[in-house]
Amino acid sequence: MVANAGDSGCRTIGLLRRVRAVTLPAASPDRRTVVSDDLWWRSAVIYQVYVRSFSDANGDGTGDLAGVRGRLGYLKQLGVDALWFNPWYPSPLADGGYDVSDYRSIHPSFGTLGEAEALIQDALALGIRTIIDVVPNHVSDQHPWFQAALAAGPGSPERERFWFRPGRGIDGNEPPTRWPSNFAGDTWTRTVNPDGTPGEWYLHLFTPEQPDLNWTHPDVHREHEEILKFWFDRGVAGVRIDSAALLVKDETLPEVPQNPAPGEHPNTDRDELHDIYRSWRAIADSYEGTRVLVGEIWLPDVDRFARYLRPDELHTAFNFDFLARAWNAAELRESIDITLTAHAPVGAPSTWVLSNHDVTRPVTRYGREDTTFAFATKRADTPTDLTVGFRRSRAAALITAALPGSLYIYQGDELGLPEVEDIPVTLRQDPMHFRSLGVDPGRDGCRVPLPWSGDDAPFGFSPDSAQVPPWLPQPAEWRGLTAEAQQADPSSMLRLYQSALRIRSDDPDLGDGRFAWLPGAADVLIFSRGERFLLIANLAAEPIALPDHEYVLLTSEPLVDRLLPSDSTAWLQVSAGANENSDRAHHPA
CATH class of the missing domain: 3.20.20.80 (Glycosidases)
Structure with a gap:
C-alpha cells in the first residue's frame, strides 16, 4: 500500500529531466x-x-x-x-x-x-x-546466409560466415569441441551432404536453429x-x-579450460x-x-x-x-x-x-x-x-x-x-x-x-x-x-x-547522481541520494522505527504504529544537511 498521507506526500520537488519534443533532420x-x-x-x-x-x-x-x-x-x-x-x-x-x-x-x-x-x-x-x-x-537457420552455406557445401565462401568444421574421431562422428551450451544439450550439429552421407558440423552455443556467426569474417562486421x-x-x-x-x-577451437584466466x-x-x-x-x-x-x-x-x-x-x-x-x-x-x-x-x-x-x-x-x-x-x-x-x-x-x-x-x-x-x-x-x-x-x-x-x-x-x-x-x-x-x-x-516513477522523475536527487550509505542495523538498508532523499528498507523479521525525517514520500507497505513493517521499504524526505553523516559515498565520475 502507498502510505503517503494522500497525494501530498508525493509533492513535486523540482523537475529533474524536462524532455522537449523537437523536429530535427535525421540521417x-x-x-x-x-x-x-x-x-x-x-x-x-x-x-x-x-x-x-x-x-x-x-x-x-x-x-x-x-x-x-x-x-x-x-x-x-x-x-x-x-x-x-x-x-x-x-x-x-x-x-x-x-x-x-x-x-x-x-x-x-x-x-x-x-x-x-x-x-x-x-x-x-x-x-x-x-x-x-x-x-x-x-542468426536463424532459415536466414539466407545459412541456407546458402548449407547449399554451397564444404570449403565454400558461404560457409566461412559460420563455424563449419569437420568432426573428430573415426569418420568424423565426434563434434569438434565439447563446449557447453547455454540451453543444455550439444553445441554442434552435423549436416547431411546432398548424397545423404554425414557432412560437416556447425557451431551453435544455443539451439541448432541458431547457428553462430564467424566474427572474423568482414561480411559479418559489415552486415x-x-x-x-x-x-x-x-x-x-x-x-x-x-x-x-x-x-x-578462438579460431583454434580449444576446449574450455577448467579455470580460464581473463581473456x-x-x-x-x-x-x-x-x-x-x-x-x-x-x-x-x-x-x-x-x-x-x-x-x-x-x-x-x-x-x-x-x-x-x-x-x-x-x-x-x-x-x-x-x-x-x-x-x-x-x-x-x-x-x-x-x-x-x-x-x-x-x-x-x-x-x-x-x-x-x-x-x-x-x-x-x-x-x-x-x-x-x-x-x-x-x-x-x-x-x-x-x-x-x-x-x-x-x-x-x-x-x-x-x-x-x-x-x-x-x-x-x-x-x-x-x-x-x-x-x-x-x-x-x-x-x-x-x-x-x-x-x-x-x-x-x-x-x-x-x-x-x-x-x-x-x-x-x-x-x-x-x-x-x-x-x-x-x-x-x-x-x-x-x-x-x-x-x-x-x-x-x-x-x-x-x-x-513520478517521484523519481520529479526529484533531482534521484536517477543518476550522488549515493551514500548511512549507518543501520544488520538487516536494514539505509542510503541517501543527494541532499534530502533517504531510503530505508527493513529486511528484518520485526518492524523498525523510521529515522528522523520531515515527511514520508512513499512506502511499499503501510506503516503500523509509525513503524516500518518487515520486508518493506520507505522513501523519506529529510531536512537539509541530514545526509552528511554517511559511512561511504559514491559519486559519478
Whole structure:
C-alpha cells in the first residue's frame, strides 16, 4: 500500500529531466521527431516490451505493434522514458524471436515495417524513446546466409560466415569441441551432404536453429554495421545487444579450460570484442542525439565487465548481479557496492533490473526459501509463498528505483504478476524446457500475455471479438491483477510503480547522481541520494522505527504504529544537511 498521507506526500520537488519534443533532420531523407537531452540514458526508466505478450490488437492471440501503439497512453502514465523491444523481426520463433531470419523487416504476426516506424514516432511524440534488440552472436537457420552455406557445401565462401568444421574421431562422428551450451544439450550439429552421407558440423552455443556467426569474417562486421544504420535512420534511440560477450571465438577451437584466466575462454569475453563495439560506438555517435548501446553481459569479473563500458565502447550494460541475490540485506548491499565500484572507473551509470523475459518473476522468486535466481530455484514444484513474494517485490521495486543510474522494468512486474507454473506441456514453447528433457521448466511462465481488463481471459489482451485464445494461457486468478483493476486501487502494485516513477522523475536527487550509505542495523538498508532523499528498507523479521525525517514520500507497505513493517521499504524526505553523516559515498565520475 502507498502510505503517503494522500497525494501530498508525493509533492513535486523540482523537475529533474524536462524532455522537449523537437523536429530535427535525421540521417534518412525525411525529418523525424527527436527528444532532446543527450544524457537521457544515464537516468532513464526503460520498460521492456515482449511484443508477443503485450497487447493483441487484431485478435489472433499474439501481441502486435498495433497493440503497443494502443497502450502508449498507459506507458506514458506509468512514467517510462524508453521502451526496449525484444526481437520483433521475422523469425521461425525457435527461441522466442532470438533466431532472426531478416533484420530489416517485422515479423508478420507483429505487423509491418511501416507500423514499427509509426510506433517509434508515436512514442517519441510522448517523450518515449525506442530501443531495439540485436542478436549478433547468431542468426536463424532459415536466414539466407545459412541456407546458402548449407547449399554451397564444404570449403565454400558461404560457409566461412559460420563455424563449419569437420568432426573428430573415426569418420568424423565426434563434434569438434565439447563446449557447453547455454540451453543444455550439444553445441554442434552435423549436416547431411546432398548424397545423404554425414557432412560437416556447425557451431551453435544455443539451439541448432541458431547457428553462430564467424566474427572474423568482414561480411559479418559489415552486415551488422548496416543493420545499426538501418534502424538508427528510422529513429531508434538505441540497441540492446544480446549475448554481447559471446561473439568472438578462438579460431583454434580449444576446449574450455577448467579455470580460464581473463581473456582465455575460447568463446566468452574475448579481447577482440572491444574493437567491434568501438566501431559500433562510432556509428552511434555519428547520429543526432545520443543513440545508446546496451550490452547483455554476464561476467563475474568486474574489471573485465567494466572494460566494455569505456567511453568509446558501450554506454551501459545490464547488471544481473542484483536480481541473482538472496533477499538478504548483506547480500543486496554487497551487490550494490560491487556494481557501483565496477562502474565508477569508467564513468558509466549502473543499471538495475529485477527481472526480464528469461528469469523467474520477482513475486514468485522472492516467495521461496531460496530467493536467489538459479536453476534449482526455477523448478515449478518449489514451495512458494506468493504473499511474502508480493510484499518483498514491492520493497525491492522501491530499492532499485532509488539507486543511481537507469532502471529497467519488465512488462507485468508493475502489475505484480507471478510466474505461471502450470502451463500444459502441450502449450510450452521454450527450447530450454525441451532441451533439458523437461527438468528445467523454461521461461514461458514469465512470458504469459498481460491482463488488461475484465473478469475473464483474455482479460483485454485480445479484443472481445477474438476467436483465438492467447498463445499462452492466462490464469483465472489474474482477474484481480488487471491494469484496469489496479488503476482503481490506490494500494495496488501498479499505483506504487506510478507513484515511485513520478517521484523519481520529479526529484533531482534521484536517477543518476550522488549515493551514500548511512549507518543501520544488520538487516536494514539505509542510503541517501543527494541532499534530502533517504531510503530505508527493513529486511528484518520485526518492524523498525523510521529515522528522523520531515515527511514520508512513499512506502511499499503501510506503516503500523509509525513503524516500518518487515520486508518493506520507505522513501523519506529529510531536512537539509541530514545526509552528511554517511559511512561511504559514491559519486559519478
